[in-house]
Amino acid sequence: MNERAALDLLTEHGALSRARLGALTGLSKPTVSQLLARLEAAGLVGSAGTSEGRPGPGARLYALRGEVAYVAALDVRPGRVRAAVADVTGAVLATHTLATPARPGPGGVAAQLTAALDGAA
Template identity: 40%
Template sequence: MSRSAIVQAIASYGPVSRASVAKLTGLSKQTVSEIVGNLESDGWVRTVGETEGHVGRRAVVYEISTGDATVSSVDLGASKVRVAFCDLMGRVLAERVEPTDRSGGMNVIEQVGRLVQATERDAREPCGDLQIAVVGVPGVYDPKTGAVLMAPNIVGIDQFDLAAAVHKRLGIEVFVENDVNLAALGEHWLGNRREHDNFVYISVGTGIGAG
């Protein structure tokens, strides 16, 4: 959670110093320094100069390194699978959509893996290595078992650990969350509700959901 909070702070307020990130997140300066150092080593953030500190010292400032790492965003729906290949600021570099495999189960995992790899090849400009896949699902994700519950329109995805299956197929870190919750987070980050910490996002599609 600390790593995620720091990435979000740098994405939202960068270029920003480690001291400012500590204030924004409520984390200790030591924790922020350690995590920012790891993020820089992993290619997630980069230094972009220095700024005057409040006591006259110059502080190194950081921003998200959009060219060194990429993320695959997967919207796994009852009727279609949409995959977007994005940089770390959410800019879409390539996208594919096709009907969801009606046979469900592991066939859907294979479909997701194929589409992720296809969009990576489709990227319209040079970009960094694919680091993470985030999968939005039309149901309740059980973090203990990894199964997706209350998603009757996709056969069999309540029978196995979805994140583990996608990880095995792609070999990268995978996060799974309810699709409408992810849409709400996206709206808060890049949409019309960036200044509001509390709001409700309502989605009307094959089903109706709120996040």
């Protein structure tokens, strides 16, 4: 549950320090350090630099690794299909628009959707 809470916060807020993650979750510093170590070992989070703007050394920031999962979306309208592929952080990586005839050919609509997704991928 702690890991899920941390992933949700990293998704919502972007890069966070251990201290900020602890403050947002209410977890102790050792617990936050352990969960971040587990998430790093699993490849779900990684270092995102250091914080700036405060006196002293910057705190290490952690962020969700976008490449751990991808999503695809389709926008189907008369005359066209638009496909988009994004990473788990929501960053759109590619889009593809395919003009579609009023009467689909062999394979029908499924072939058009597949072609649009292939184009975006």
